[in-house]
Amino acid sequence: MTDDAAGGSIGIGLVGYAGVARAHLQAILRLPTIFSVRRRPVLVALAGRSETTATAVARKYGAPTVYTEWRRLVDDPHVEMLINAAPNDLHAEVCMAAAARGIHVLCEKPLARSAQEAAQMREAVASAAVVHMTGYNYRFVPAVQLARRILGEGRLGRIYHFRARFCDESMIDPQIPYGWRHSRRQAGSGSIGDLAAHAVDMARYLVGEIESVSAATRIFVDRRPQPDGGEGTVDVEDAVEAVLEFTNGALGTVEASTFCAGRKNLFTFEINGADGSLAFNLERLNELQVSLRGDDVEGFRTILATDARHPYGGLWWPPGHILGWEHAFVHQLHRFLTAVADNGTVAPEGATFEDGYRCAVVCDLLEQAAREGRRVTVLDP
Amino acid sequence: MTDDAAGGSIGIGLVGYAGVARAHLQAILRLPTIFSVRRRPVLVALAGRSETTATAVARKYGAPTVYTEWRRLVDDPHVEMLINAAPNDLHAEVCMAAAARGIHVLCEKPLARSAQEAAQMREAVASAAVVHMTGYNYRFVPAVQLARRILGEGRLGRIYHFRARFCDESMIDPQIPYGWRHSRRQAGSGSIGDLAAHAVDMARYLVGEIESVSAATRIFVDRRPQPDGGEGTVDVEDAVEAVLEFTNGALGTVEASTFCAGRKNLFTFEINGADGSLAFNLERLNELQVSLRGDDVEGFRTILATDARHPYGGLWWPPGHILGWEHAFVHQLHRFLTAVADNGTVAPEGATFEDGYRCAVVCDLLEQAAREGRRVTVLDP
Amino acid sequence: MTDDAAGGSIGIGLVGYAGVARAHLQAILRLPTIFSVRRRPVLVALAGRSETTATAVARKYGAPTVYTEWRRLVDDPHVEMLINAAPNDLHAEVCMAAAARGIHVLCEKPLARSAQEAAQMREAVASAAVVHMTGYNYRFVPAVQLARRILGEGRLGRIYHFRARFCDESMIDPQIPYGWRHSRRQAGSGSIGDLAAHAVDMARYLVGEIESVSAATRIFVDRRPQPDGGEGTVDVEDAVEAVLEFTNGALGTVEASTFCAGRKNLFTFEINGADGSLAFNLERLNELQVSLRGDDVEGFRTILATDARHPYGGLWWPPGHILGWEHAFVHQLHRFLTAVADNGTVAPEGATFEDGYRCAVVCDLLEQAAREGRRVTVLDP
């Protein structure tokens, strides 16, 4: 009898089927072939607005049930774990309803449209005592976990700087139609919640809490064609540039923009410490650059983080056989399922709702700092 | 009724479960979620020496049947397509038995231990009129297909040079135990069949037929510990360096070695033509370097081949969300299944057994040229 | 009779002999061998505190006269042009004294310790009607001039972003002794004037005027050993992080730090426009990265700016034979001498004292913004 057999399965309900939802679907599909798990994840229901599309996706991934109303999915007794990949304005309501039913929740990032909304979600999962995770998936890239290991070993010494930028060109064409991501009501923010939030979470994951921020934002294209004619008014920022000050004294920047011609998915960060530095680039996500002072053959080395000794090493392929963007979702789901099996938490590798909340606080402050033209400080939670 | 439903399924039997077999298993699992297919691939049987391991793998991937003798798999009436991921000495026998039963065959590379053996296989699949493919999977990397598209459009002009090297450090440690890859009887050759064969196939795929070769080989570590005590004698080359001359006048090199410290999976090639050049590196397989003469802002550009307009673009993730090493196996399997559905051939994108044979001819000549210390010429097939 | 003979020579007096002064010395030495000039630059006098060192340097470079007091150099009638490579607290006094005597002045950057001081210098050279230049030498790197050419042709379209960082590890060791660069009285500022000023000048040169800044600064090591015992108190910033807003609507960052382990002289910038992007890295100063939208083979291309068609192309070596850091000083000096010959200005390629002043204004505001924790705006000059 295998581990799988011992633990049976865990039923997953997924809200959403497009975009990042597909990465979660792939993760559910693949996880049992890569990891030994006590309870095999099984997609038991899928909820989405279009029944036709939802049905087609469900068939591809073997989901037996499709809902066009998320409430019915949350009410489905087979759903023991929820993955919320809906637009931001559905994060709070769906997650809190699920938690109230004792369903474990993995919610896509940003956790909510505002810190206030995130705080409610945090309370809800705490009260319900369910396992909770915010989908800051880049924590689960092996090279990022290697960065954290190196930092955890103190090899960079006191940290002086953290710099991150997340740049793409996804909105550079003014003819890209108006969508929910352009609406403050639905999305909460623009490139702050979509892109900068990843950088803020990474800053917290690798360096520590942020004390204050200064920022500026821009809307470069403020009206976009509606898919069905007419124009929509963009009321969220296309770009943000910010200075971060950390409680540990480090100084840094966070930048995000969807108007960077030629940049496709360029999430980079660099950390400088007294004893060394490291750098990462999501477009080459298998690589970590590390420079250590005192090394007698000094220089930034490019570590291809695919060896057996690296995080998640040996699970997939031989050294040098690179992983893709979506592999981190498999690792992330495994962390979640492990927490469920242990009646524990996804911390510290995974972002909890507490992490999602703290990140939302900083994201809110980025907007406030930009609007008010001043440095604003993170108050104690 | 979906396409899937219309065509039913196609039963796949897989010989082998370790190493590259895992990439095929993942491809079978994922293909139906990515591509629309007329007949859904279903893993119906798995054959492997260890029943315990085979059974565990079969359970993970949902294979209903396990065999410890490949002949029984070939006799299984549910097997309509064979994937042969066994060691090289099982390529010919298994494939020919399968073909004789009308089973379509996808055989791992190198197709055989020698050109002579490959020729028999080529005859077998031709006689049986089954779909056949040699697993030169790197043809199915999007950046490689983009390279072929650019070449096909004539944008590099007359080709002057092709250079390829495939370097890793997989055998550099003398304590790595003796295995079938160190045995001429079982493997046919060493780094020639294991690594250089990929480069030779790529040369043929992108530039054309090879006319002659000059070469040298080396065995750096000639005795290795046997897993069960004692020592084995390595009688295949650890490294090969070769000069290639093409029928179209181009000049090039092929290099392969498993003794390149720090190189993990470095399969690189560069093609120089009268009007431009291109370069590829498997460790950064989402990127293609292209330089075109006459471009008024000249220079090697790094194309991140993940846009919708690129080969396989839009199938997986948004631009800049990179693919991993194993994605090419999904594309390859799709090409195979399309050929089955069309009663056609996997050419030109896929390597047929004819391609596998021609590659084997060149591989044999590399060994001969090295042994005889002279330029040897490829005779007409 | 050559051009040289026609125009005779121009006598140069140099204040300073260490550090960047050496780059100027090399430029004077080499310029006549590379450029055709109407008046050959001749080093006629050198001023420095240590007579021994100054004499040794003067002998190496053929300077007939050495002074230990700069005033005597300014009074030397053979001095027609001054290069001021003294510490920052000697910039204003020496330059103004020289200008008052009708001597053309090339002053190292930052022009002054404050905008107020820079304003006085700007007035002085304007009154004296001498040729004036601030030594923002990186303007004269061929790849930078290529960037400006591409921008000038409008090929990037409307500019959305400018990002620059200047990072090294020059102060990371706490045992590096206290020097004039650590003193606000002598240096005016720390990494702002030393490093960020280059980035600010580059922003103005390539993108346009800056409207406002937000910033934070840090002193990481506030006491350092004095060379002669005791400790000095560092009262200038080790690092600055800032957000820039440009009058044309672009948004950006400027970062500078001397505490970036492993970074040697990493001055990088990236500019994103509606139609393309470009990027530069001083550690690979012969290269410019350019991506243009609409290019049918899209991607960042690496232009090795050494071809004949590139700025300063063909003057030095064949294509691909790279230039070093100091070559820009030769180009800069040539621009200065051309302005002298033309009774003109070093603009627009060269930074005038007006440019030096405007840069100083922004640098002052970086400090003010950091101190006051708010966005501060550049007033009209």
Added chain:
Amino acid sequence: MTDDAAGGSIGIGLVGYAGVARAHLQAILRLPTIFSVRRRPVLVALAGRSETTATAVARKYGAPTVYTEWRRLVDDPHVEMLINAAPNDLHAEVCMAAAARGIHVLCEKPLARSAQEAAQMREAVASAAVVHMTGYNYRFVPAVQLARRILGEGRLGRIYHFRARFCDESMIDPQIPYGWRHSRRQAGSGSIGDLAAHAVDMARYLVGEIESVSAATRIFVDRRPQPDGGEGTVDVEDAVEAVLEFTNGALGTVEASTFCAGRKNLFTFEINGADGSLAFNLERLNELQVSLRGDDVEGFRTILATDARHPYGGLWWPPGHILGWEHAFVHQLHRFLTAVADNGTVAPEGATFEDGYRCAVVCDLLEQAAREGRRVTVLDP
């Protein structure tokens, strides 16, 4: 009294004024400002075919005498050292005449048009007991000397591979006119002597003696327009690809071609040993890539070889301030002058005529191996 004064000067005569001669001129000019030398190099005479050009060049560099016949330069009693930057067919005659007069000789590479010719030159300088050097200037790139230091310390262990390629696009345009480099009589060979010779010398410098070679060559454009009308027949190879076998058992390649679109001056090499690897690229000549096994943070590190502890470190500029292509000529000349001062040899850093001869032997064999289609062996000298 300085060192300079103590030793006086050494008179240099230069044959040639274009191309690489300019790098020598710059080296003579700059050396005394960078190095302390016992005898200051002074350019006392210049010989070239065109009196007008030679005179102009001489004026720029302060040479008092110009000759249009090299014999007169060799007869000039002020000439104590000869730099021979003439076309290849003038190497032997000029150098031997100079040596016969006791003049020290630095001859550009390739030393001669053939090994036979090189052997005569080797005998001549030995008999005359003059200091002799072949201008394999890339030995004097700091990153290359760092490579040699690392190899000399045994840090790479037993060497398995050496691979070098020298690629540019200098002849890719068929309209590039016929010149001496296209003539076997004048040049001896094409890309072999022009480019591959650098790689062969580097192989010998870093790895050791070559035992045998296999090769192929190509002429891609066999007729070119004469500058004065008509066409010239190219009878030297445009490209060579070769396999090298070293006496120490290492296996490698040498490649050279002037038909590599987009490659400007791409001289790269990689060395793989049992304990590590290193790689170099002349287009980024300040950098050395090094990977060492057993390093607990493994990966190829990029060493920017500009620190004080690196070869020639601290002589020029601060860390990260990169050197250009021509700096190696200054280092090379310094090595030569040191040998003169010591009545010694330029070995081991510099290539002697013995080295030039041995390199010529290999170059000859490359041509022979290609012509005869077989592996040819280097006989003992």
